[in-house]
Amino acid sequence: MGIQKLTIGDVELDNSYILGPMAGVTDLPFRLLCREQGAGLLCMEMVSAKGILYNNKNTESLLAIHPEEKPVSLQLFGSDPKIISEMAKRIEDREFAFLDINMGCPVPKVVKNGEGSGLMLEPKRVYEIVHATVKAIKKPVTVKIRKGFDDDHVNAVEIAKIIEEAGGAAVAVHGRTREQYYSGRADWDIIRQVKEAVSIPVIGNGDVTSGEQAIAMRKQTGCDGIMIARGAQGNPWIFSELLAYERDGSIPPRPDVVQIKETMLRHARLQIQYKGDYLGIREMRKHVAWYTRGMHGSTRLREAINKVESYEELEKCLEGLDHRE
Template identity: 40%
Template sequence: MQIGPYRIDPPVVLAPMAGVTDKPFRLLCKRLGAGLAVSEMTTADPRLWQTRKSLKRMDHEGEPEPVSVQIAGYDPGMLAEAARLNVANGAQIIDINMGCPAKKVCNVWAGSALLQDEPLVARIVKAVVDAVEVPVTLKIRTGWDRQHKNALAIARIAEDNGIAALAVHGRTRADKYEGEAEYETIAAVKAAVRIPVLANGDIGTPQQAKHVLDVTRADAVMVGRGAQGRPWIFREIAHYLATGEELPEPSPAEVSTILLGHLEHLYTFYGEPAGVRIARKHLGWYAKDRLENGAFRHVVNRAEHARDQWQLTHEYFQALQDGWRIAA
């Protein structure tokens, strides 16, 4: 898949997720096979650009290209200025958020709330595209609710105003993350426009990724929650799409190496205690499918210091690896 001058290969993309796709996680997912990793959304409100959170979100030093940064807001002028700022700070692709269903985002007429105002969508897209030299992409849902699905109209607006690629989550805003994603609307969007389309929603296995590409004819898949606790899903999907074969599940030792490296990057990037706190949700995701999950989370969430959290995690996965060897 091509986005402006950038070839996205493999066509498997990490979705932007607030509080998840920070720099340590993006780097990890890229290393494990993601063709592109989109940043968590950064605000278009200039009053918040100098907060510690915003500065961390705008840190792209050492990040392999292309660097894709998502911006969120409701005012065309502010979004255009935010795009210029992020490009000056290293962004090589700007992504506009019109897909977030969170109440606090929609209440300020941002995220997927914008889908209710198609003229405003057009003004925002044009303002951002005109503001920067880099490719601009757009992420949307299928509509505001099931009675108001307008992804086709939004897609045509996006294409007409210079959007380089469009990601579509197969749910409406009202659906949030409930029920199953539907792919018929994504297929209709793909058939209606010439720009690349990324299919998003409920892609948690290589087989599902292949199914979604087959039924939508999309140019790429975008993986969100399926990567939480399983960042190696990108190499699994890429391998399956290329060969039709499944990679073996990583051993506990492999998972431990990936996870402990992730923890170390979080501690370095955020420092203590923020790194320890942020690591807890990732630890929960890594362990969520294991029988010992409850006991592990209870112990590791009590750790207040990086060295304790790291050591407890190391010991947990060492015990899993010992049991894995015996079972094998």
């Protein structure tokens, strides 16, 4: 069986599996690891449109793109159509394939400003933001949304139609409301409803952690692409597994402890290369916790990792890793 491709705007992806944007996770080092495992598209961490406007120094590092990770999707968040569209124009010459607008982030400080999933409550503003951005740049503009804001405002279908009408090239739908955050089950039926309502590509997101689940989501929803976010934490191999399962129904063996350890250390070296010793190692702490979930002694290891301050200390900490429980 061949691998299903995905075309968004004028860009054809090698496959339909996408690394979803996660703040503090989908940075350049992690994206490179996921690309090696076959991810068809990599979404960057969300970037504040105002951060670009005011030349925030932390924003510049978030905008870094490596030639080997392309194609990537650069995601902006904000609530002002003028600022978002103008900042999209300002950075358009950078090496990203798509400009994505975040309308799904559930974090209180983002929602409080009417940004992220707060925009799901403002259909008119959704249109204005997407329309202004599509007019401002030549690259395809995509949008990530949720099922709705809460159970009283399940409006993904309405919002997706508005996005299409405003010129959006694709929409990614997370099957949970903002109020759910990441709890409970993702509602795949809302993804199906969106797919039936619009003609632009629809990317399904929520609760896919295996090839079987990916195929099940595709069958149930008819979605054009599948976005993997939390399922990739500590698990860049998920992309090669999804591709293997789609190709011939095979389930590759999970990486052994030696492979996981080598990947963690390589991940740490990349973190240090791009972020320096201090930040690089500290940011690795959460990744190590994810990589070692379910391993023998992982609780003790996490406690030790939280005190690690250098690559050598990390290496020493990981010496004792053995079998999975």
